[in-house]
Each structure stands twice: as C-alpha cells, then as structure tokens.
Amino acid sequence: MSAPRAVVTGIGVVAPSGVGVDAHWRTVLAGTRRTGPITLFDPSGYPTRFGGEVPDFTAGSYADSRQLVQTDRWTHLGFAATRLALTDAGLPERAPDPYGYAMTLASSSGGNLFGQRELQRLWGGTSRTVGAYQSIAWFYAASVGQLSIHHQFKGPSGVLVAETAGGLDSLAHAARAVRRGTPVVIAGATECPLSPYALACQLRSGLLSDVADPERAYRPFDASASGYLPAEGGAVFVVEELAHALARGARIYGEVSGWGATHDAAHTTDDSAGDPVQYARAMRLALDRAGVAAADIDVVLPDALGVPRYDRSEAEALCAVFADRPPPVTTQKPLTGRAHQGGSALDVATALLAFAHDTLPASAGPDRVADGCELDFLREHRRPRSRLALVCARGFDGFNSALVLRGAAPTRGETP
Known part of the structure; x- marks a missing residue:
C-alpha cells in the first residue's frame, strides 16, 4: 500500500x-x-x-x-x-x-x-x-x-x-x-x-x-x-x-514530494560560508526521496543570501548536485528582502504559483554575475517542462534544507 x-x-x-x-x-x-x-x-x-x-x-x-x-x-x-x-x-x-x-x-x-x-x-x-x-x-x-x-x-x-x-x-x-x-x-x-x-x-x-x-x-x-x-x-x-x-473537490497547487535536511556541525563565524558538501547532501536527499533526477528539475529557488562568500558556497553546492547541467535558477528575494523562515516559505509559494500560472518567473538579478556564481539564471519568463521545483534554504549555525515540489496542472491561465 x-x-x-x-x-x-x-x-x-x-x-x-x-x-x-x-x-x-x-x-x-x-x-x-x-x-x-x-x-x-x-x-x-x-x-x-x-x-x-x-x-x-x-x-x-x-x-x-x-x-x-x-x-x-x-x-x-x-x-x-x-x-x-x-x-x-x-x-x-x-x-x-x-x-x-x-x-x-x-x-x-x-x-x-x-x-x-x-x-x-x-x-x-x-x-x-x-x-x-x-x-x-x-x-x-x-x-x-x-x-x-x-x-x-x-x-x-x-x-x-x-x-x-x-x-x-x-x-x-x-x-x-x-x-x-x-x-x-x-x-x-x-x-x-x-x-x-x-x-x-x-x-x-x-x-x-x-x-x-x-x-x-x-x-x-x-x-x-x-x-x-x-x-x-x-x-x-x-x-x-x-x-x-x-x-471534497479541492483545487491542488502541487505535492510536497521530497525533502532533505542536514547540518554543518559548525557555528557561524565571521568568515563562515556554510558547508557546500552538507548543503548539496540536503538537496540530494530531497531529490532521492522524491524519486527524481537533478536533470528533471525545472527550476531552483535558492537561499540567495547576497553575501559573496555564501553565494559562492551555494553555487558550488548547486553545481555539485547538477554536475555539467547548470541549474536553472530564479530568486525574488531582492524584490522583498530576506524574511528568514518566512522568506523560504515565500519561495515555496512562488514555485507553486509558477506552476499554477504555467510560468516560471524571471530572476530578479543578478545583473553582473559574480565570479564563482555562474549559474543558469532565468532571464525571462518561460513555461515549465517537468513541473518540478527544488527550493533550497540555509540557516545560520549550519542548517541546510531542500524541498522538491511537484506542480499540478495549471489552473490560472497561460503566460501573461
């Protein structure tokens, strides 16, 4: 069963x-x-x-x-x-x-x-x-x-x-x-x-x-x-x-298909950047539990701290998971600011709404990609392919989490 x-x-x-x-x-x-x-x-x-x-x-x-x-x-x-x-x-x-x-x-x-x-x-x-x-x-x-x-x-x-x-x-x-x-x-x-x-x-x-x-x-x-x-x-x-x-005939946005959580086992210090190995492990756990391959993911919504050493560390983790296929990335945090736990929840809302509207939203930057952060940032809206999103987040003092969402069929129309 x-x-x-x-x-x-x-x-x-x-x-x-x-x-x-x-x-x-x-x-x-x-x-x-x-x-x-x-x-x-x-x-x-x-x-x-x-x-x-x-x-x-x-x-x-x-x-x-x-x-x-x-x-x-x-x-x-x-x-x-x-x-x-x-x-x-x-x-x-x-x-x-x-x-x-x-x-x-x-x-x-x-x-x-x-x-x-x-x-x-x-x-x-x-x-x-x-x-x-x-x-x-x-x-x-x-x-x-x-x-x-x-x-x-x-x-x-x-x-x-x-x-x-x-x-x-x-x-x-x-x-x-x-x-x-x-x-x-x-x-x-x-x-x-x-x-x-x-x-x-x-x-x-x-x-x-x-x-x-x-x-x-x-x-x-x-x-x-x-x-x-x-x-x-x-x-x-x-x-x-x-x-x-x-x-009860409810409208469904999508399914929580897989999740992973790891810890760096280290306190955040003045020169910390997070452990990309443990961060990547959380992503792989989420993908494995969802039963999907990295290549199946339509879009990644990252933690996007905006601190250069953390951004490089996050890009390293993503590249380790996606290997020679740069992950398609979009972030809207520059539009709203970083609301900590509320911010990662907001990323989940964005991903589910993207599938509901059949539109992956363009990333709010970067304008000039920093060295070590060469990811596949979405530069314009586009339609999803597999309806799978990977949402990632990190917390100070070593928390790493990732979530795989499987979007339902669109219910709110086509791309505007």
Missing part, C-alpha cells in the same frame, strides 16, 4: 510583495522591488536603514481586539496568512474535526516589536512594569499557540526553529504528519525581524547590507553583492492528504 501523499490546497501570502497570492504574483511577474526605508521604527542611527515591510497591512482585518493586544505584529501576520490560506483552500475558519487538523510553523525571532516596547517600558518608564502578555507574546511558539486555539487545530502541532531553513522544514514536517494520518496540516512561516533589538542582532552578524540605495542594496550572486536587507512577512499553506483533498 502506497504512503499517503501530501498536497498543497491553500496558500496565504502576507509579504512585502503584497497581501494575498494575486498581489504577490503580480509583483513577481513585474519584477517590482518592494524594499525601502524601514518605517516600523526610526532606523536613522543604524547602518542598515532599509528593509521589506508588508504594504497596507491592517491587523484588525484578521484578528480581534483581544488577540491584537495579546500578540505581536509577527503573530498578526500569521493570523492573516492562515486565514487567507484556509479561504484559498475552501476550508472553514474553525476546524470541523479538531483532531484532524494540525499546525506546524517555523519562527526565528518571535515577537520583537512587542518585547521591545515592554522592555523599554520596564527600564525606561516610571512604572518599571511590563504587561501581562510579555511572558507569551515574544515567545517563538506564540503564533502556533494563538492560531491553533483560534482555529481549533488540536492535531499534533509544533514550532520549528532553524532560521531560514525552518520554512522548508515546516512543510517537510507537515508531509510526515499527513503520512502518519493527520488529514490537514497548516505549515509555513511569518517573521517580523524589524525592531531596534532585532536589527541590532542581525547587524552583529556582519551580513546585512549598508548600501544606501534600496535598488542596489540586496543583490545576491551579483558582482556588487554587499549583504541582505531584512524583511517581514512570509507564507502559510494548507497541506492536505491527497484523498481527503480530492473527496
């Missing part, structure tokens, strides 16, 4: 590229850059003053006043993305079978803005107190807790922490949960690493770009690459057992 198959039936996007899958896809196709000055706080005293923020986001449209008071903007983005994903999948707001619904999200930084406000009140105000919800709103599992309560998801749930790699790990975890008998799993990630404390933590890594032009600040694989720009947002997915989805 074959194992149950995990398919994606709903996508919720809340990102600098827009709110909802249609807004995100328009941004991707147009190649419109959505990074700009940080407005969530005054960044004037920091060397990095640009990032990607979700435009025109009204948290009250997706969560009630009680939930807004108890939670951080990162969780507000999670409320929005989850509701959009459930609506897209044609599922109700509350689970009709609570123990048949589970939730596994990824998170890197937790509720930064909430924690920043409360700690400033503690140490800078006269009351020397924090609000009652400080104990939970900042916690990296807060979104899973709040969302599973609100939507009544009582199946096996959890949160994954692997920096950017976790956005892919959450989908792998969801696929495993489906195989073990849970019909519906909510997966993905949102982030909001835009606060004074969060920006200071990222600056300490030395990997942020301090270029004062948002059009040129984040340029992965480019000869002028100088680091990344931080971003908020991400994507949430409804991952469903295939027979369950077919029984």
Whole structure:
C-alpha cells in the first residue's frame, strides 16, 4: 500500500510583495522591488536603514481586539496568512474535526516589536512594569499557540526553529504528519525581524547590507553583492492528504514530494560560508526521496543570501548536485528582502504559483554575475517542462534544507 501523499490546497501570502497570492504574483511577474526605508521604527542611527515591510497591512482585518493586544505584529501576520490560506483552500475558519487538523510553523525571532516596547517600558518608564502578555507574546511558539486555539487545530502541532531553513522544514514536517494520518496540516512561516533589538542582532552578524540605495542594496550572486536587507512577512499553506483533498473537490497547487535536511556541525563565524558538501547532501536527499533526477528539475529557488562568500558556497553546492547541467535558477528575494523562515516559505509559494500560472518567473538579478556564481539564471519568463521545483534554504549555525515540489496542472491561465 502506497504512503499517503501530501498536497498543497491553500496558500496565504502576507509579504512585502503584497497581501494575498494575486498581489504577490503580480509583483513577481513585474519584477517590482518592494524594499525601502524601514518605517516600523526610526532606523536613522543604524547602518542598515532599509528593509521589506508588508504594504497596507491592517491587523484588525484578521484578528480581534483581544488577540491584537495579546500578540505581536509577527503573530498578526500569521493570523492573516492562515486565514487567507484556509479561504484559498475552501476550508472553514474553525476546524470541523479538531483532531484532524494540525499546525506546524517555523519562527526565528518571535515577537520583537512587542518585547521591545515592554522592555523599554520596564527600564525606561516610571512604572518599571511590563504587561501581562510579555511572558507569551515574544515567545517563538506564540503564533502556533494563538492560531491553533483560534482555529481549533488540536492535531499534533509544533514550532520549528532553524532560521531560514525552518520554512522548508515546516512543510517537510507537515508531509510526515499527513503520512502518519493527520488529514490537514497548516505549515509555513511569518517573521517580523524589524525592531531596534532585532536589527541590532542581525547587524552583529556582519551580513546585512549598508548600501544606501534600496535598488542596489540586496543583490545576491551579483558582482556588487554587499549583504541582505531584512524583511517581514512570509507564507502559510494548507497541506492536505491527497484523498481527503480530492473527496471534497479541492483545487491542488502541487505535492510536497521530497525533502532533505542536514547540518554543518559548525557555528557561524565571521568568515563562515556554510558547508557546500552538507548543503548539496540536503538537496540530494530531497531529490532521492522524491524519486527524481537533478536533470528533471525545472527550476531552483535558492537561499540567495547576497553575501559573496555564501553565494559562492551555494553555487558550488548547486553545481555539485547538477554536475555539467547548470541549474536553472530564479530568486525574488531582492524584490522583498530576506524574511528568514518566512522568506523560504515565500519561495515555496512562488514555485507553486509558477506552476499554477504555467510560468516560471524571471530572476530578479543578478545583473553582473559574480565570479564563482555562474549559474543558469532565468532571464525571462518561460513555461515549465517537468513541473518540478527544488527550493533550497540555509540557516545560520549550519542548517541546510531542500524541498522538491511537484506542480499540478495549471489552473490560472497561460503566460501573461
């Protein structure tokens, strides 16, 4: 008897590229850059003053006043993305079978803005107190807790922490949960690493770009690459057992076919670049579990950190996997900024939407390919061939993840 198959039936996007899958896809196709000055706080005293923020986001449209008071903007983005994903999948707001619904999200930084406000009140105000919800709103599992309560998801749930790699790990975890008998799993990630404390933590890594032009600040694989720009947002997915989805007539975006995760077993240091051997191993594991060859892959969506030594290391890993066939690569991270776990989840959304629209989107750069990064970057939109995508991500301190997605037949028309 074959194992149950995990398919994606709903996508919720809340990102600098827009709110909802249609807004995100328009941004991707147009190649419109959505990074700009940080407005969530005054960044004037920091060397990095640009990032990607979700435009025109009204948290009250997706969560009630009680939930807004108890939670951080990162969780507000999670409320929005989850509701959009459930609506897209044609599922109700509350689970009709609570123990048949589970939730596994990824998170890197937790509720930064909430924690920043409360700690400033503690140490800078006269009351020397924090609000009652400080104990939970900042916690990296807060979104899973709040969302599973609100939507009544009582199946096996959890949160994954692997920096950017976790956005892919959450989908792998969801696929495993489906195989073990849970019909519906909510997966993905949102982030909001835009606060004074969060920006200071990222600056300490030395990997942020301090270029004062948002059009040129984040340029992965480019000869002028100088680091990344931080971003908020991400994507949430409804991952469903295939027979369950077919029984209710759900539209299917694609299948989570294979996954791989490895670790470098080394801390990130000032001169780290990630281990291309372990990174390539994660890719091969994903391909092997999906039962496909590297030559079958239509498109690769890479981690694309934008730091020259990391870009070269990633290109080395990809070339090791694809041998003498340069991998077809596209990245949209320069358009949105790097949203950590939310960014890799957003890459999954882009890949699935590409198959739904029968269009592989052109890469947002590089303009001048850096030495050691000579990959086959998609320079114009084109139609998929095998409907297979490899999405890759790395997390600081050695996390490596890869995911193979098998796209369903197109449902949203031909190439524009």
